[in-house]
């Protein structure tokens with residue numbers, strides 16, 4: 112029998128009662144800042160109200176970071192000393208903070224405030240904000256961001272997403288924003304309490320293609336009116352700032368939408384993995400934003416905007432793949448069956464060899480695409496190929512990781528089942544992040 | 547970080563590409579049909595190539611050019627040297643025809659061994675010769691430590707006895723680098739390599755194989771019967787040294803495996819490009835649609851291209867490591883295993899995608915799909931590469947992980 116109106120109401124009430132979101136926000140904040148409505152699609156909450164972003168008026172024209180000064184002619188896989196220093200600190204953060212917190216963060220579907228505060232200490236946001244706006248960025252650095260993503264995901268992909276999403280918005284504004292957008296929104300990212308922020312590209316329908324958006328933006332006077340639904344938006348409940356992709360009369364565009372804008376709501380629909388990233392649906396119901404909130408600088412390239420997100424996900428998958436490899440090696444050496452370590456059997460050992468081979472394949476294609484992006488060379492083909500390969504291999508590594516641990520791998524006692532769930536994200540994610 | 551091929555190598559790549567298109571392709575089918583006939587066109591070509599190599603010794607395209615930058619000072623700067631150029635040059639030639647590339651005079655795998663371990667005097671004597679490599683025997687291939695060919699020490703010379711099979715260019719080369727054991731009881735450390743020149747008494751050509759593919763390349767069986775080889779023809783350390791005997795001879799493979807990977811890449815690229823041409827009218831191929839939104843054939847082409855591209859950069863990486871004197875055994879095996887299996891998959895799938903057109907001799911697709919199979923077998927099979935990779939990752943000996 113189909114569900115009727117009463118059924119829907121009961122379902123919605125049930126969800127509300129069991130919702131971690133409501134508990135976490137607390138009743139007071141709920142009264143003050145949230146409203147909910149009972150609808151067919153369950154209960155929705157208004158997004159977190161944004162602080163007052165005020166233009167610093169600092170910029171006469173948009174900042175654009177240049178490609179790194181030392182352009183090398185020779186093929187070279189070495190990274191710079193500075194990149195190595197950043198990697199060292201990100202790696203120890205990932206190992207000491209993210210990895211131990213990965214299980215509870217997954218269970219709570221949230222990256223804790225303490226973890227996010229600790230991540231701020233790494234100063235990653237500074238690399239996304241130009242010097243003139245209070246940050247430390249002097250040149251374009253997708254390669255560094257890629258390495259950071261890889262290393263964070265080695266600790267935990269979910270928490271990595273929560274940490275990277277705001278930085279991604281800053282990266283995107285630095286790369287694509289006009290002078291006014293940059294001076295209004297970017298300085299906050301270099302402050303002590305930077306806003307949570309996120310990108311919304313994916314949509315909840317099968318065979319989603321980021322070039323064929325169903326969320327629409329239409330012009331009404333000097334406002335853009337956005338309608339539609341986004342899926343898997345990181346930090347959707349807490350973000351103060353969103354970059355939302357929507358179809359305009361002249362093709363796909365991206366709009367700056369502040370949290371708390373009327374008609375902008377989120378709901379609960381917990382994903383299979385990457386849960387600590389706080390990814391939720393984002394509904395846009397006649398959301399109005401000023402004309403000036405569209406990323407429309409002359410050099411805006413929607414394809415590159417999407418590609419830089421895809422490459423961030425590839426980097427995460429590489430990091431998690433490395434985590435699987437590093438985990439299974441000691442495990443298969445220590446675990447014994449039939450009187451010897453299981454690693455003495457070829458079907459076990461070769462699975463490990465294949466993980467290493469395909470992980471290297473994933474990494475080298477990702478590095479290639481990102482290094483081209485950093486140089487200002489075309490990188491769409493390279494991104495397409497990287498995604499095509501990475502999504503398949505990442506999932507193979509995820510599933511082999513569980514297989515190598517047998518029944519133990521299937522339980523929450525071990526991290527491989529989480530990596531299995533996380534790796535599936537690579538095949539469905541568009542947007543959310545930006546190198 | 548920079549993942550681009552440097553401009554200084556591009557002229558060499560282009561030259562090799564021209565050779566592939568203008569010299570190899572036109573005679574590709576001819577020598578696939580005329581198995582065991584010597585492709586005389588290669589003589590002219592190899593003198594042209596010699597000219598090119600002399601002009602710039604760093605940018606040769608043959609196996610003899612590999613090695614760890616012998617004799618050059620390491621000033622700590624990044625190098626894109628002989629390993630990379632040789633790889634990329636070979637890839638282009640393989641794009642023309644793998645079998646003809648393997649038949650190129652003086653570019654044999656034996657030349658790579660000589661380049662890697664010969665002393666100055668030996669380089670002087672053998673540097674200009676075409677050298678084939680003979681490890682495999684009827685009783686053993688993958689397990690190269692189990693070879694049975696013996697070398698008896700008789701004062702001023704060694705006496706070789708045994709049978710070698712599957713020697714690439716064995717009949718055409720000037721000399722053969724033969725693996726033999728000084729003492730079968732001493733195990734792998736007693737295995738040494740000897741340069742044996744054709745014409746040496748006791749060395750005989752037993753037969754040439756008829757094969758599935760790479761038919762233009764001849765594959766010889768050679769017997770050694772009380773064959774006297776001068777003492778000075780032993781490559782490397784004549785002592786049985788338990789510390790680093792076998793590891794030493796195996797090191798050559800770190801340089802030659804990326805080369806074989808390049809053969810696979812060239813052959814697969816040829817197939818993929820031709821298939822894309824044939825399918826042009828039937829596909830929309832602009833990297834725009836996510837792979838799952840593309841048609842089945844487009845998705846397959848995207849996957850092939852992605853796999854090929856990954857294999858390519860892994861191979862460039864391992865050559866780059868060799869140029870920069872970084873230990874690269876694992877990476878050399880990774881790129882060989884990956885490129886060879888991807889290459890074989892691509893070439894076979896391309897025949898299938900081209901349908902009946904791909905399955906007959908009007909097109910080279912069917913030939914490439916036969917040629918590609920050997921690349922996942924010689925210089926260490928897929929499984930042997932996986933063993934090498936797995937042992938390194940897991941820290942296992944060959945006794946523990948067999």
Ligand SMILES: Cc1cc2nc3c(=O)[nH]c(=O)nc-3n(C[C@H](O)[C@H](O)[C@H](O)COP(=O)(O)OP(=O)(O)OC[C@H]3O[C@@H](n4cnc5c(N)ncnc54)[C@H](O)[C@@H]3O)c2cc1C
Nearest residue numbers: 679680681682686687688712713714765924925927929948
């Ligand atoms: C056209 C051609 C050219 C060649 N050129 C040369 C040359 O120039 N010089 C030369 O010395 N040799 C050459 N070879 C020989 C080639 O290197 C060997 O055929 C190859 O190393 C495999 O050895 P094998 O044929 O004895 O197979 P085997 O060693 O008998 O292997 C058979 C199968 O068992 C698998 N296998 C073996 N051991 C293991 C293990 N421990 N774990 C898992 N699987 C295993 C192998 O992967 C393979 O699939 C050539 C061969 C051909 C066909």
